[in-house]
Amino acid sequence: MTSEDPKDDSAPAKVARKMADAVTYLSTVADRAGLCTIAEDLRAVRRSLMKETGDGSPAAAAGEICQEDEAPLRKAGNEPSC
Numbered sequence: 161m162t163s164e165d166p167k168d169d170s171a172p173a174k175v176a177r178k179m180a181d182a183v184t185y186l187s188t189v190a191d192r193a194g195l196c197t198i199a200e201d202l203r204a205v206r207r208s209l210m211k212e213t214g215d216g217s218p219a220a221a222a223g224e225i226c227q228e229d230e231a232p233l234r235k236a237g238n239e240p241s242c
Contacts (some may be wrong), residue, residue, distance in 0.1 A: 176212035183209065 187202035
């Protein structure tokens, strides 16, 4: 990555983080709708985006799964299980 101004909202790392947040939401919606394969694909996209953020955490550097990438959030009893 280049050394952009951290206050710049268009910096690639910030854009990647915002995209990762949006993809997290979409994967949760897909999972709740019973679209398990799409939800898994979206979580893989999120992991790729998080690698681009360069947040410096050991988990991100190693490509480890973060809590948001693990089991999706569910409401008890009213969503299909994948």
